[in-house]
Amino acid sequence: MSPSTIDAIATASTTAMPLLKSEMTTTAIDAPSPSTIPSCMSNSTSLPVVKTLSLRDYLVPETRTQFLQEMRQSLMTIGTFYIKDHGVATELTTGAMQTVRDYFSLPLEEKKKMMIGNSRHFRGYKLIGEELTNNQVDHREQLQFAPEQAPLDGFAPSISPNYHGLQGPNQWPTTTLAAVPEFQSTILNFMTELETLSQHLMEAVALSLGLEASYFRNMFGQTPYYRLKCAKYPSVNKAATIGCGAHKDTGFLTVLLQDMVGGLQGQDPKTGKWMDTRPIPDTFIVTMGEAIERMTGGLYHATVHRVLNNTSGQDRYSIPFFFDPALNAKIPHRIPRLSTGSKALLPSMSSSPLIEDSDSEFDSEADELEGLMDALDIYGEADSRAEEDVVVTEEVPRRRSRGTWSNGQHIFETVHRCHPEVFDRWYTPEL
Numbered sequence: 508m509s510p511s512t513i514d515a516i517a518t519a520s521t522t523a524m525p526l527l528k529s530e531m532t533t534t535a536i537d538a539p540s541p542s543t544i545p546s547c548m549s550n551s552t553s554l555p556v557v558k559t560l561s562l563r564d565y566l567v568p569e570t571r572t573q574f575l576q577e578m579r580q581s582l583m584t585i586g587t588f589y590i591k592d593h594g595v596a597t598e599l600t601t602g603a604m605q606t607v608r609d610y611f612s613l614p615l616e617e618k619k620k621m622m623i624g625n626s627r628h629f630r631g632y633k634l635i636g637e638e639l640t641n642n643q644v645d646h647r648e649q650l651q652f653a654p655e656q657a658p659l660d661g662f663a664p665s666i667s668p669n670y671h672g673l674q675g676p677n678q679w680p681t682t683t684l685a686a687v688p689e690f691q692s693t694i695l696n697f698m699t700e701l702e703t704l705s706q707h708l709m710e711a712v713a714l715s716l717g718l719e720a721s722y723f724r725n726m727f728g729q730t731p732y733y734r735l736k737c738a739k740y741p742s743v744n745k746a747a748t749i750g751c752g753a754h755k756d757t758g759f760l761t762v763l764l765q766d767m768v769g770g771l772q773g774q775d776p777k778t779g780k781w782m783d784t785r786p787i788p789d790t791f792i793v794t795m796g797e798a799i800e801r802m803t804g805g806l807y808h809a810t811v812h813r814v815l816n817n818t819s820g821q822d823r824y825s826i827p828f829f830f831d832p833a834l835n836a837k838i839p840h841r842i843p844r845l846s847t848g849s850k851a852l853l854p855s856m857s858s859s860p861l862i863e864d865s866d867s868e869f870d871s872e873a874d875e876l877e878g879l880m881d882a883l884d885i886y887g888e889a890d891s892r893a894e895e896d897v898v899v900t901e902e903v904p905r906r907r908s909r910g911t912w913s914n915g916q917h918i919f920e921t922v923h924r925c926h927p928e929v930f931d932r933w934y935t936p937e938l
Contacts, residue, residue, distance in 0.1 A: 555584055555585045555775060557581065557585055557587055557588055557589060558577050558580075558581050558589070559588070559590075559591055559787065559790060560574060560578060560581075560588050560590055560591070561574070561590075561592040562590055562591070562592050562593045562594060562704070562708075564592075565707065566707075574711070575711060575714055575715045578711055578712070579715040579716075582712070582715070582795055582799075582807040582808065583806060583807060583808070585773075585810065586794060586795045586800075586807065586809055586810040587773070587792060587793060587795065587810045588793055589787055589790040589791070589792055589793070590704075590708070590762075590790060590791050590792075590793050591787075591789060591790045593704050593791060594703070594704060595697075595700045595701070595704060595791075596700075599693070599696060599697055599700060600697075600789075602689065602693050602697075603694070603697040603764070603826060604764065604766060604824060604826065606687060606690055606693045607650070607737045607826060608739075608822075608824060609687045610650060610690060610737070611650075611737075611739040611822075613683070613686055613687070617680075617682060617683060617686065618632050618648075619632065620680040620683060621678045621680060621683065623651060623926055623928070623929060624928045624929055624932055625678060626677075626929065627658070627675065627929070627933040627934075628653065628658070628672065628673055628675035628676070628677075629651065629653070629673060629922045629926055630652055630675070630676075630677045630678055631650070631677075631678045632649070632650050633648065633649040633926070634648065635647060635648050635741070646740065646741070646816055646817075647738045647739060647740045647741075647814075648738065648739040648741075649736060649737065649738050649739075650738075651734060651735070651736050651737075652677050652694055652698065652734070652735040653677065653732070653734050653735070654674075654698070654730070654732065655676055655677055655695060656674050656675060656730075657675070657676070658672075658674060658675035659671050659672075659674050659675075664933065664934045664935065665934070665935075668913075668915065668916070669919045669923075669934055670834050670915030670916055670919040671834075671915070672919075672933065672934065673834060673915065673918065673919060673922070674834065679691050694735065697735070697826075698733065698735050698828070701733070701735070701762055701828040701830075702731065702733060702830070704762060704791070705731075705733070705760055705828070706724065706727075708760060708793060709723040709727070709759070709760060709830070710723065710724065712760070712795075712799070712807075716803065716806075716807075716842065716845060717845070718842070718845075722842075723759075723832075726832050726836055726838065727832040727833060727836070728832065728833035728835075728836060729833070730833050730834075731830060731831065731832060732831050732833060732914070732915075732918060733828060733829060733830045733831065734828075734922075735826065735827075736826070736827050736828075737824075737825075737826050738824065738825050738826070739823070739824055740770060740816075740817040740822065740824075740825075741817065741822050742817050742818065742819055742820050742821055742822055742823075743816055743817060743818060753774070753812070753813040754811070754812070754813070755796065755797050755800075755809040755811055755812075756794060756795075756796040756797065756809065756810075757796055757797050757798070757917070757918075757921045758796040758798050758829050758830070758831040758918065758921075759795075759796050759798045759799055759830055759831050760793065760795065760796065760799070760829075760830045760831075761792075761793070761794040761795075761796060761827055761829050761830070762791045762792070762827070763791060763792040763793075763794065763827045763828070764791055764825065764826040764828075765784075765786055765792065765824075765825040765826075766786070766823060766824050766825065767786045767788070768786075768817065768819050768821060768822075768823035769783060769784060769785075769786055769819070770783075770814050770815045770816075770817055770819070771783075771784040771792075771812060771813075771814050771825070772784060772812060772813050772814070772815060773810055773812045774811045774812070781813070794809075794810045794812070795807050795808060795810065796809050796829075797809045798831070798917075801840065801841075802838070802839065802841060802842045803841075803845060804841055804845065806845070831914060831918060832914045833914070834914060834915035834918065835914075835915055836913075836914040836915075837911035837912070837913060838911055838912050838913075838917075839910070839911055840910045840911070840912065
């Protein structure tokens with residue numbers, strides 16, 4: 508992509524949608540159609556609109572620039588978009604959703620054979636009410652998968668880096684496969700297709716930032732780490748609890764397949780009001796995570812979202828796919844020499860104010876902040892015991908490349924927080 512094309516993308520995007528100053532980096536996942544806007548929001552103006560983008564437009568050279576302009580605009584203001592023409596066959600998406608329904612309809616004793624606590628690798632089934640999000644108990648059943656791999660030899664709790672324990676196989680009980688014959692093949696095929704889609708999307712994200720197309724691919728390495736979560740939100744009589752508490756995804760990219768029941772909400776970054784999603788057939792919802800927000804200094808948003816308790820009269824099913832770099836990758840705290848147009852100081856991994864400054868003020872304050880963090884050793888250097896670490900290879904001035912964080916350690920902290928029972932069984936020093 509030529510520099511003139513990159514400048515055109517940046518100019519069009521930053522002119523149309525300047526970076527917002529806000530005390531909370533909150534974004535909306537969807538702007539509902541006028542007929543579905545709650546009456547309490549009917550007087551709201553300038554509600555954000557989530558675009559539906561076509562992957563075909565990205566893959567065709569003649570329409571790629573327009574695609575990247577619209578992606579950049581969406582990620583600067585909302586942090587999410589729908590993707591259609593994504594290349595994942597309808598038969599596979601339909602089959603994946605049906606397979607998930609079939610699994611969750613099994614007797615409880617059968618599902619318990621895949622309890623997540625059985626797996627050192629954080630794979631398997633979780634009962635309703637056993638996970639908290641934002642200090643609220645989630646009202647959903649869950650089932651988690653990750654790349655099908657052999658476990659690392661020589662892993663020892665409290666001696667090896669904890670994230671080395673994430674690599675391994677999924678659980679496939681024989682009786683479960685007998686009850687749902689297409690279960691294993693459908694899940695594995697679906698993850699393979701979503702990995703391919705996610706690679707395309709991460710390449711597009713890089714180009715939309717004015718980077719080389721291979722920027723994130725080099726970082727992700729030959730073995731990206733991903734997680735597939737299958738969730739059932741049973742219908743209940745009252746909305747006294749929450750299906751899933753408000754949060755941002757912690758990683759790079761999330762691709763979500765949801766059914767037509769609805770319930771997913773996002774937050775308007777200007778008003779803080781919650782807005783219902785509008786499920787669109789034959790699309791995925793694509794959402795940025797906190798890692799991208801952090802690396803872009805807040806230029807691209809991580810979407811704050813939640814799931815309301817389901818009172819629709821029918822069960823709701825969703826399948827999010829969380830796509831991240833290789834476990835042994837070291838990630839820069841900020842993308843070097845990123846041209847952001849409107850600039851923002853680096854947010855924390857949770858949230859912090861976004862501050863706009865002139866170029867000179869930004870460079871000075873950012874360098875001072877980086878220098879202070881280096882001096883205090885705040886940057887988390889990746890574990891020296893991890894071998895063959897994946898490193899971004901772009902040569903950059905030292906002041907723009909200080910400090911990295913360990914992707915494997917970050918992912919482990921996330922899954923540990925969500926599934927403490929796995930840590931208690933497999934990672935305690937007593938073992």
